[in-house]
Amino acid sequence: MVTFRALGPFGAISDGETLDLGGQRQQAVLARLLVAGGRAVPVSVLIDELWPGEPPAQALSTIQGYVSRLRRALEPNRAPREEAGVLVSAPPGYALRADVEDVDSWHFEHLVKSDHEGPAMTLERMETALALWRGPALAGFQELAWAQTEATRLDGLRLLAVERRADAALRLGRTGPVIPDLEAHASAHPLREEAWRLLALALYRAGRQGDALGALRRARETLRDELGLDLGPALQRLEQDILVQSEHLDVPDPAVPDRPAGGPAGPGEVALRVLIADDQALVRTGLKVILDSEPGLELVGEAENGEQAIALVQSARPDVVLMDIQMPRLDGLAAARRILAAEAPPRVIMMTTFGTDENLYAALRAGVSGFVLKTSAPEQLIAAVRAAVAGDALLDPAVTTHLIAAFAGRRDPAAPEGLSDSDIDLIKLVARGLTNRQIAMTLAVPEQEVADEVTALLRGLGLVDRAQLVVLAYERGLVSPGSPGA
Helix, strand or coil: CEEEECCCECEEEECCEECCCCCHHHHHHHHHHHHCCCCCEEHHHHHHHHCCCCCCCCHHHHHHHHHHHHHHHHCCCCCCCCCCCCEEEECCEEEECCCHHHEHHHHHHHHHHCCCCHHHHHHHHHHHHHHCCCCCCCECCCCCHHHHHHHHHHHHHHHHHHHHHHHHHHHCCCCCCHHHHHHHHHHHCCCCHHHHHHHHHHHHHCCCHHHHHHHHHHHHHHHHHHHCCCCCHHHHHHHHHHHCCCHHHCCCCCCCCCCCCCCCCCCCCCCEEEEEECCCHHHHHHHHHHHHCCCCEEEEEEECCHHHHHHHHHHHCCCEEEEECCCCCCCHHHHHHHHHHCCCCCEEEEEECCCCHHHHHHHHHHCCCEEEECCCCHHHHHHHHHHHHCCCCEECCCCCCHHHHHHCCCCCCCCCCCCCHHHHHHHHHHHCCCCHHHHHHHHCCCHHHHHHHHHHHHHHHCCCCHHHHHHHHHHCCCCCCCCCCC
């Protein structure tokens, strides 16, 4: 039996002995198959990802040679004509066959994502999961993009495991021992609001109310200095609860069992309130199923377009909005900008079927807290929600990191210089023939505010009337004759 290690220096062990896996590029073949999680990786992908940009002329035969030598190292007693059982052929490429427990990164992810029966079991599993780490994930392959992406993903899960371990310990009444760990965790990752929540709660339960409020002040200062944001809804509620010494903050009774996974939040627990905005009923239904199966998430409303989303945010006050990037009447990006411009806005996660460069760039400029593909696994969507509430921004692994560098600092080439995103949204609505009253209803703002903004736009662009503004919108490609409502 062979066990594989990726949570630290890469390697494989058999019968207590570390196997010789050859040079770094040969090891990278095995590491790439491990990252695929048992799925087949085409040879063409292996070539492109092992030699980014300039593969050698003999890349195919080189890969075949690497695989042959790795098979001998992994299964030294296999007969010459016997089929490989670990590194197997899976046309048009290869795959790694191993049990979940035999690959430390697979085992770790399974422990973190599996449902747990009560805080005691959660604490035990998180301890086991975190003990698997021996250093940075996939150490030695940092120069390869796929390894960087996977290492980042695994490290995100590690931070989640740290927080779940602390949460379980607090629910068991083990307050004192977790405070030093949470202090270090919050200091190392100051944008994770969940880290501050747990630290403040632990300090309060230890009889240190002043220190608990101090921790939340530090969180507020950090978020304002780094992101220009105030505390999220969960931390704001906790701050108020500490000030009034709410009873539900006290140590829970260990005799009271946890609620089952997938159920609603129990007494004293604050569920994350989620709003879904998508024009496709089938997508909304699928998202509701995912949210219903995840503990601590509560669906508070559904919207079919951006206009409805703005109105529901104002009435339902969700913590997170899952927003389709393209919707009728008012698209998701324009709605997200309006929502995020309001006081104490929720987190907004953009969803799309196509992870195009343009969509990602526009979403990042809008200030969203996540960008996910609708085709992603449910776990990815839940991870995006958790990350957003914790103060992070999660990009779907399918959207590679080079997109961020490619678009950093770029302006929309179709937009006139000097205009904000809100100005561009307003121009599009004017060009589609909406009156000031209709625009005000669409954006959920006073009609006079719209009139003033339109007047300011005309003055700033040197235009005489709305007709010239419409012409500009078409000339710059902001709208086209086939656009909805044009």
